Amino acid sequence: MVDLKTWLSQQQEKGGLRSLRPVSSRAKGRLTLAGDGNRELIDFSSNDYLALAEHPALIAAAQQALLRFGTGSGASRLMSGDLAVHHELEEAMATLKGKEAALTFGSGYMANTGIIPALMNRHDCVFSDRLNHASIHDGCRLSGARVIRFRHNDLNHLEELLMEKRGTGTALIVVESIYSMDGDRCPLRELVAIKERFGCLLMVDEAHATGVFGAKGGGIIEEDGVSSGVDLAMGTFGKALGSYGAYVAGNREMIDYLLNRARSFVFSTALPPAVAAASLAAVQLIQQEPELRHDLQAKMAYFKGMLRAGGYLADLGPSQIIPIQVGESKAALAKAELLRKERIFATAVRPPTVPEGTARLRFSITRHHSTADLAQAAKALLEVMEL
Structure with missing residues (x-):
């Protein structure tokens, strides 16, 4: 067994030790850290990209489900x-993703560590992007x-x-x-052509795309018109959809198989009814109100424009996720602390x-985020990055 004290000390020394910082209040894109006074x-x-976690439609749906079914699925x-x-x-979800059927899971991690082992075994091969989420890598293993x-x-x-x-x-x-x-964004059209040429299955994790991209919020697979070429469209409800849990969509045969073989589905308590009801309300909302993502995309463009105008030359990417490269862990932690002093909470x-x-x-x-929030953050960030 690893020496716990030594390991923790080593992580502390190189800036890799993690700890939890309780949030005492959160509302409308602002938070207060416990023990930090009332500083907002x-x-x-x-990842509540569309600000749906506080949307009245989701709250009402959750409340009705609570009254009808109670707090848990049992x-x-x-x-x-x-x-x-x-x-x-x-x-x-199946309709949103252009698929025959879908299945829900307790979380994105449970989905990826359930789906991949259910489909693949020691006689098979998985080709995985090096920067895939840890849950995908763990599912592969x-x-x-x-x-x-x-x-x-x-x-x-x-x-x-592949060759x-x-x-x-x-x-x-x-x-x-x-x-x-x-x-950044995966070149899905080209990838679908490759998977068809080599006779592979294709699984796409749309956790950060669903709700944000696509005419109806169906993600990049909708926007790129490749739904039919994607065998498994997986994603989460805990990001742009403002709730919790995950799903996978595919053809009926595939979903029936996963229902029987995905251990993280078979052996887990069902999503609480209030959570499922809130997720359903969110799926309906993103299709009815495309202005939600149009508003988000305008804010993304504004913030990136402010950074570029201030002299930040690195690629800011095509999405709502904007990584500001620092390099070493201690330096990233120090810059995050400087931003907190300016009332900006961004994780290192x-x-x-x-x-x-x-x-x-x-x-x-x-x-x-208002334009004033975005301008304030851009100014603080440029100063922290010494631009």
């Missing part, structure tokens, strides 16, 4: 925890399949690996449509979440 910070760390879906609202939510990582968004490298290592078993390519720490993201030497400040733009 503008929150740039939240059992797994395959026991007695299967509620009508779960089916309504799955039907809505749990599957027992041969795992081959390709350079981030490098489809030429992927093709080379060399594809084998005769089932091959699965796994990517994110919007990468959670870099905010460090290894192993990101590769060594690429610690960064991760800014998430949400509909909560």
Whole structure:
């Protein structure tokens, strides 16, 4: 066993030790940290991109479900925890993703560590982008399949690996449509062509795209018109949809199979009814009110424009996730602390979440942010980065 005291001391020394900072209040894109007086910070760390977590429609739906069903589902879906609202939510997600069926999970982590091992085994190959989320990497390892990582968004490298290592078993390519720490976008149209040429399954994690992209909020697979070429469209309710949990959408046969074989679904208590009802309300809302994402996209453009006007020359990416590269972990922590003094809360993201030497400040733009908030944050950030 690792020496716990030594390990903790080493992490502290190199700026890699994590700790929890309780939030005593949060509302309308602002938060107050416990023990920090009543000093209100503008929150740039939240994934509540469309500001739906406080939307009256979601709150009302959750309240009605609480009154009708209580706080918990009481059992797994395959026991007695299967509620009508779960089916309504799955039907809505299948429609949104252009698929025949969908299945919900307790979280994105549970989805990825359930789906991949259910589909793949030691006779198969998984081709995974190097910058995929930890839950995808863990799902790959749990599957027992041969795992081959390709350079981030490098489809030429992927093709080379497929030609060399594809084998005769089932091959699965796994990517994110919007990468959670870099905010960049996967070239899905080209990827679909590759997966068809090599006879692979394609799984796309749309956690940070659903609700934000696509004419109806269906994510990058909708915007790029590749829904039919994606075998498994996975994502979460805990980001732009303002709730909690996750889903996967695919053809009916695939979903029926996962319902029987995905252990993180079979052996887990069902999502609480209030959570499922809030998620359903969010799915309906993003389709009815496209102005939600139009507003967010305008705020994204404004913030990036302010940074560029101030002399920040690095690529700011195509999404609401804006990584500001710093380099070393201690430096990123120091800059995050300087921003907090200016009432800006932005998380310093460090290894192993990101590769060594690429610690960064991760800014998430949400509909909560006013132009004044964005201007204040841009000014503070430019000063911290000494531009």
